[in-house]
Amino acid sequence: MTLTTDNGDTAASGGADLSPEELLAPVLSAFWDEEKSWSLEVYRRHEGYEGLRKALAMAPDDLIAYVKDSGLRGRGGAGFPTGMKWQFIPQGDGKPHYLVVNADESEPGTCKDIPLLYANPHSLIEGIVIACHAIRSSHAFIYLRGEVVPVLRRLHEAVREAYEAGYLGKNALGEGLDLDLTVHAGAGAYICGEETALLDSLEGRRGQPRLRPPFPAVAGLYACPTVVNNVESIASVPAILNKGKDWFRSMGSEKSPGFTLYSLSGHVAGPGQYEGPLGITLRQLLDMSGGMRPGHRLKFWTPGGSSTPLLTDEHLDVPLDYEAVGAAGSMLGTKALQCFDETTCVVRAVTRWTEFYAHESCGKCTPCREGTYWLVQLMRDLEAGKGTHADLDKLADIADNINGKSFCALGDGAAAPIISSLHFFRAEYEQHIDEKGCPFDPARSTAWADTHTEVNA
Incomplete structure (x- = not known):
């Protein structure tokens, strides 16, 4: 896997005249390539838990307003404003409030949350503590895809470190305010990526979507007010608190501000995770990753995994933000950029x-x-x-x-x-x-062989 990281703290939004270093905005992936990047020691060395210190000094409602003003939008697919989602939680209802982190990453082509958890789990844990302070929650859950056992083990170790350091457990949110974090390994079903099916699975039932209303913010986990957020959404919060909402808004576009992880895969020379501002284009990402594989051209691609309408080479310069991709007839989704060349049927x-x-x-x-x-x-x-x-x-x-x-x-x-x-x-x-068959079948067509000549020569 290619890790495109840089030591710079900020980056400008996409522009044709910018260098690759200026186009990228490594925040979550800034130190993935360091030894033991997943450890608490390394995370603290990179200003880890500084955002939490600032967040705990704020009143919960002020914290929600701050995240809302930053313009952070959900990174799980729909792009719903994160702060607004937190604001929906009713206050003074006398019920427990829960935060559930959706780490059931299973969209074909999507590979951002799992590498993030593997290389930098403390960014998520810090974000969880901040979010729990904001929504007045004393118990959070991480619903992780059960097949990724190495990630599960590393996440358990990070949670242990956080408990030992006092970021979780007794008085984690202040005097008399405890916080527990449960890591739950799912049984493996794509449908459990849907937030209400995830809640059913977390409660021990078969994962199936619930009828709405009521929405999870009113009656979610155990019929109590619940916020369900994507891994990347929550992991982005500490940097916003630490560096400021204006810093976050300096990247991306007006309606889609900030940085995000793009999963580039398929027939490309340099597949991997590329962390840049929203609004960068596929052409720019391909330019810095080496382009399509030698001798081939782009035929079609998905901007947000296989569940989003596919686009063609005519859309190479569409800004990769929620509004522009939507105007092009697709969805940004999880930013899973699957690229297919002309040899693909x-x-x-x-x-x-x-x-x-x-x-x-x-x-x-x-x-x-x-x-x-x-x-x-x-x-x-x-x-x-x-x-x-x-x-x-x-x-x-x-x-x-x-x-x-x-x-x-x-x-x-x-x-x-x-x-x-x-x-x-x-x-x-x-x-x-x-033609009563696939024209790309090498057994029945010379056209297929012609497209492979340059590569196989």
Whole structure:
């Protein structure tokens, strides 16, 4: 994995005339490459827990207002303002308040929270303590994907260090204000990345989305007011408190300020995590990572993982912030930039994604349960050259009947790559039908071999 880090504290927002060093804004990843970067000692050496000291000197309501004024938006996909989410927690209700951190990272192409937890877990723990002070919570939970055992062990060790140092446990939030942190390993299901399904799983039930309202802020974990935030969202809070909201707003755009982690993968020369300001472009990221693999060009890409509508090489200069990507017809999501070159069959790629969503559907609602099954059948036929032109209209119709009509966003994620690929690459679907097979199959086409000549020479 490529770690693109730098010792600079700040960086300007994206600009064509800036050097790679100026484009990047390493904050969370600033010392990932140091020895024992995950330890409390190294974290303190890099101003660790300084933001917490400043936060505990503020009243909870003032702290919420400060984070809200910073413009920090959720880094888990939807981009909802973090401070506003904290503000929804009712006060004076006499109930326990909970903070739940969603570390169930499972969106295809997304790889930011797991490296962050592995290399710098104390940034999350410090953010958790700050957030618990803000929402008046005495118990927080981290819901971690159970398969990542090395990360689980490292996180447990970081929590132990925090308890030992007094950042967690008795009087952690002040005299008489205790704070406990529980790390919970999930059983492995994509649907548990949806916040209410995560809460059901955390309570010991099958992970399925809940009917809303009531929303988690009113009746979440154990039917008590609950804030559910992404790992990167909470881990970004300490730097905002330590360096100031104006520093945070100096990066990114007006409506999408700050820094974020971009996961660059696929047919690129230098895949990895790139931490830069919101508003940087894919062209700039590719320029600093070595571009596409030698001899090939970009064909299509996803701005936020496979659940976001795909884009093409025409969108290389779209600023990677919530507004600009939305205006281009997609979503920034988790900033999982999967890049595919001209050797990739769009129909095949979308079929694999569709199979994933059909497998991961919890089956609670009919549009998603039945619709994803039929999408898979149609996509497999089209990929194999057994489909008809009428199947394309049927495919679009089924996707439309899932999109926006399922119980949670999983159905939208299944429909997005199909709708967008039909929009941009309908001719390629028709080619599969007319040629009765995949034109990218090396066993039946010379076109595939031609595209590989330069690389294989």
